[in-house]
Amino acid sequence: MTDQTKKYLFNYGIFSGIIVFMFAVLFLLTIFSRNAISNNLKKEVSIVLENSFPNVYSVKDEYFISNHFNSLNKVYELENIDMKKEEYAVVVNVATIYGQFPAVFLYSQNDETQFVNFLCLDDEREVDYFSISENSSILHWINYISNIFNELEK
Amino acid sequence: MVKKNALFYIASILAILIPVPCGLFYGLILAFTFNVLYFSFVPLNFLLDKYIEVPFKWAFAPLYFVFIISIEKILISLWSASFGMQIELILYVQAFSFYIIYVLNNVSGYTLKSKIQSQIPQCILYSVVAILFSLLRDILGHMAITFAGFSGLHYIHLFSINTVPLMNFFASIPGATVISACVLFVFFLVEKKQELGDE
Secondary structure, eight states: OHHOOOOOHHHHHHHHHHHHHHHHHHHHHHHHHHHHHHHHHHHHHHHHHHHTTTTTEEEEEEOOHHHHHHHHEEEEEHHHHHHHHSEEEEEEEEEEEEEEEEEEEEEETTTTEEEEEEEEEHHHHHHHHHHHHHTHHHHHHHHHHHHHHHHOOO | OHHHHHHHHHHHHHHHHTTTTSSSHHHHHHHHHHHHHHHHHHHHHHHHHHHHTTTTTHHHHHHHHHHHHHHHHHHHHHHOOOHHHHHHHHHHHHHHOOOOOOHOOOOOOSSHHHHHHHHHHHHHHHHHHHHHHHHHHHHHHHEEEEOSHHHHSSESSSTTTTTSGGGGGGGSSHHHHHHHHHEEEEEHHHHHHHHEEEE
């Protein structure tokens, strides 16, 4: 092995090593933090649901729809006190004229999707943000969520 | 060089701040991210230049930015998952605009110390503009100051939101564009005045 080859091996080895190390750290962090992040969001969804429908829902486990949908959004199974139908809380990023805000939608099995509330907002602002997006982005997500669940049920 | 590029830097930070939701804390996060990227990437790039010779070294910068932003996003999500979900896209946008700034800007100096020192004024300028812009927008648009609480955002209300009607326009993206135009105009006037003073 010539000196030139040794030098190439050293340089490429170190460079690839750094990149592999970075992605290994990222991969491990993502794996280990996944449950904690999901539980954090579950708590926030519970608070929002409790404020809108006191003592009706308890949030269960995360529900998997598809890799594409679940990587950007989150879906949680809900347990209703009357236990008559399956219901889900869907958290999506809604683009409003005030920027992007995560919001909670409620889907019931008989094709009823309704907007519950925004996350990351206080009570005073929620009314403004909702009223300006009600017929645009919120309506779009209501239809989109209904379509996704309808396709799953087919 | 700093003076010559000042408007360019301010325009770049304002372009990132416009789609960000209204709130001081968002500005703080962006300023923090910018400083973390700069002060970690400059020494790392210096070491790579000194010890490693590979033809595709340029590919390291975007990968490193994705790494740092992903870690930051995970840490933010552990604190508040909804906030992490909200700010994720903005952080990636900022990282790539930072990459353009870094590529266009020649980091001067031969030693690590001089390289870092040459970047300090730009980091200060970037941070000050981001924080002041977010604060101004927060006060005008929300009549409040947004801080981080234990498990999410916390609002300190200065006035009731109905004190001055239609002020929530400044919390919106068109409102942010108007504020950014005003900020750029003020900096342009200051720069013009300084140029006249120098002559």
